[in-house]
Amino acid sequence: MTAPAPAAWSAQRRAGVATNVAIQLACLLAVLIGLNWISSRRYARWDLTAQAEYSLGDKTRQLLGRIGEGEAKYQVVVFYAPDEYGAWEAALRKTKDILEEYRTNSHGRIEYEVLSLYTGGREAVMDAVKRHKIRTEQFSPNDVLFKKGDTERIVNLSEFFQQDWSSAPQGQPPKLTAFNGEQIITSTLQALSQEKPIVIGFTAGHEESSPAKAGGEGYSIFARQILEKREGYEIRQIQIGGPEGVPKGVDLVLVAGPLRDFTESDVRNLKLYLNAGGRALFLLDAYPDRDGRKLVILNAFLAEWGIIAGHDLVIADADSALAVEIPGEGGTSLRTKDPTMFRPAKYENRHLITSKFDSDKEIHFVGACSVLIDPKQAPEGIKTTVLVYTNADTFATPLFPQVKTFVAGKCMDGPFGLAAAAEGKIKGNAGPETRIVVIGDSTALCDGIWGMKVARPDLVLNSIRWLANQEYIIGVDPKTPEDRSLVLTDSEDGYVFRVAVFFLPLIAIAFGGTMWLTRRSQ
Template identity: 25%
Template sequence: MRERIGAIAPYLAVFGLILAVGSFLIPPVDGMTWLPTALQAAGGAMILAWPFLQPDVFRDMLGARQARFGGNAVLLTIAVLGVVGVINYLGTLRYARLDVTEGQRFSISNQTRQILDDLSDRGDDIRLTAIVTNGSSEATDLVPLVEQYTGEAGNISFDMVDPDLDRLQLLAIQQRTGDPPPRRGLLAEMNPPAINPETGEPEASQDYRNEVVYSFDEQAITEALVKLTRTEPSVVGFVIGHGEMGTDPDSEGRSLSAVAQQLERLSYQIEPVNLSTVTETLDADVLVVAGAQRSYTDAELQALQTYVEGGGAVLLLLDGQGEARFDALLAPSGVRVRDDDVLDPLRSYQGVANLPVIAEDGYLFHEITRDLEQEGLNLIFFNAASLDVGDSLLESVSATPLLQTSEEAWGETGLATLAPDAQPSKDPDEAVGPLSLAVAIEGADAVEGEGGGASSYGRIVVISGAEMASDAFIERFQWPYNPLLVLNSINWLTQDEALIGIPAVAQDERPLEAPQNPWLLILSTALLMPAVVAGLGFYVFWSRR
């Protein structure tokens, strides 16, 4: 009997080895957690049975010359492969990744990083679930991108759900959100409810919120995270009624639609505000006054002033020179808009002096401009008046210049009356560079109001040359960075410092020009080129022969 079993012992040992290795590959089965251990034990017993049942064969094998050399070779092989394995394991613990795509497609933007920092500090449990077909290019692209989110904020987890395969997970999502999940999209959840082990139902979670976005790029993911964390959106009021730039695209491009689009991505709510109809208080977190073409009435200006003195925030995008109508509003800060046009022969766009460019050394330190400076992004201005930052009338109000021209710049006062072929030049009475083109004004403490009561002075950002952020300007100069100054200013005005930064840029499409003769292209790539290779091979082969 023992001899019979001994004859099949080598086969048993191989089978045992397969069992033992296979046990590690078995997916966990509820109620059968013992199965892998049992298979390992059975496999081990079958392997050990071989030397037990055929001890003579084993003894001969171990004493042979082959066994000695073979043993050394096996040990060396195991050692070297072990070292390779360990190096790979260590490599997974500490690794570096180089993103060589244009625009760093797989590296999250600095704005996203700040938002993730903020999320991390809040400590909420965030779960991202991508509903996407397994193995699709979208899924493949998404993983390295989301890995950066989870790496940056430890409280974010990520999962992928295939809409065709993972029906149970889709059902669980529907139970949590109360809505049928999309066929394709990214679900972001804050504090998702735990599942009750007894009922299998999600437990109530008061802080639970969710957002769905339908694309898988960084802009969309970050947008979802921002919306999750905002219980009430901040309202940005765009003042209307005096030819200001609006937020809807118009045919002339005199609009801030690019800025408005970004604001909506950051979960801001955009409302039109007519100062003439304001009766009591303005219901907006920020007011944007963008390039008015007609003067405001005294009542409107008074409403604006009352709003700021009540702690409100205003972004003044000044259109051209002579913005004297805001003098009273800016007076406490000591900021004055000069009646000139800034010309900068040293640092300007393609040498055109009335298109001054703000480069890295033109930024002055402030939260609004910090990231623009760090990223080395330039801004182009047009039709900008210089801002005089004098001593503030109130101690509690401070004004900080944000950016300035080169020393060669000056504020030309006679540009409008200059003959077409005449060259403008510096006059002694004109302001000389460096000239400020944007200023941030902030009130620290309570300010005495007109009636003697105390009120809190708010924040104002003044940017000279409203055109610089308009759709037409961006389109004409193909310059996407100007709106960042406006966006960061609004984020600072609403005190959403976590949102200040450089947002991700959507991936550009690069279409191919249709070939003039497609058949020629097909012939040259699929036939001509291979024919050249084959001909070369034939020549080499023939000449050697």
């Protein structure tokens, strides 16, 4: 007896089942789209790389944790301009990766977009210009705009990284040797987030480098573009010798390369300010006075805090000295090493200001003087630390500018200090602790040096951040990509080819052959 044949499905019934399947599919699609939508908003990323290349530091996470729900969103727009060598590509990739981490860790409070100026399409760029109300005339290629409400900051991508062109093969992009993006992005976001800017008072009246003066010895680039525009500080020029002393509202005093000595009333007012927990940064030079006079009163004042600024010029050895181009006749130029322009040899990692610096850190000193410490001279409660050292082959001469060679008995042998810090509370100070930083160089940040593209503001910036209680920004580590380059010799090249292209496929063939023979014999 055979089973009865199933009744044929009517067209109506088939249509009903098809509709049912279509509804199921639509439901599943809705669930999957919903799931993906939720996961795109609530997600986690695990960085498995050996150096945690894509992870943000604790300090940055702390800052992002403080960004409140009620605040306006932070917008970051990168105006990327590709170059023919692809030199910016690696930096842009890293910047995008790290911005993605900022977006993740801020739960979408920080948003970013990257616009490629030449390849991204005019429509997309114009759309972004309109959306962010960007004034195009204020932009340069590779600028990064940070915006919160109507407040904005602009940083150039070139500040995010260091490259090594010397080891780049012909026609290949240079290698990225350091990536500083996290520190710059965090400090810029911090600048946007603070309601009241920190006020830096640049002293005037002693022929200091002025933040208002552009070019040469002026400080306009560092003060306006870096401190004001990028870092969000408010810059004021102040007189401290008057009866008012250091004006109220000034959070830290900056003395930038004075050429005239301070007066007794200047140092008296400064002392009153510092005794009450004030903050001051002194950038001094080897050539303090055009008339040959020395900064006697100022240096004596600093000595009272245990910091000894030398009346000398630091002369570096050939290894530390920087090569500079000297213009010659007929448009020619000569590349030579200037022993008064050099890189320090060592940084004090136990002090926060220099805690993240290693000996390869690119910081340049130009026409510097020595800065030592004498803890015995410091008031009770004040601790002094040397921050930066020269190497053993460097010396400091008091006989400049006439003699720039080593004279035994007159010159100081290296290693010695180039910058120092003093901190603590003196007796009777019920306020915050006093902090002082003295760096034996102001020239390295003047406009002329920025023009030569050798200005490196990290030491001064970290000093300002420390003086302004912005320690969390200093705590952000710069990332140094590990060198994993691999150049194969001819024999290694042959080995790789043999194993990868012949040996491994042979395993599959041998395994298959064995299986075939085994089955055949059964």
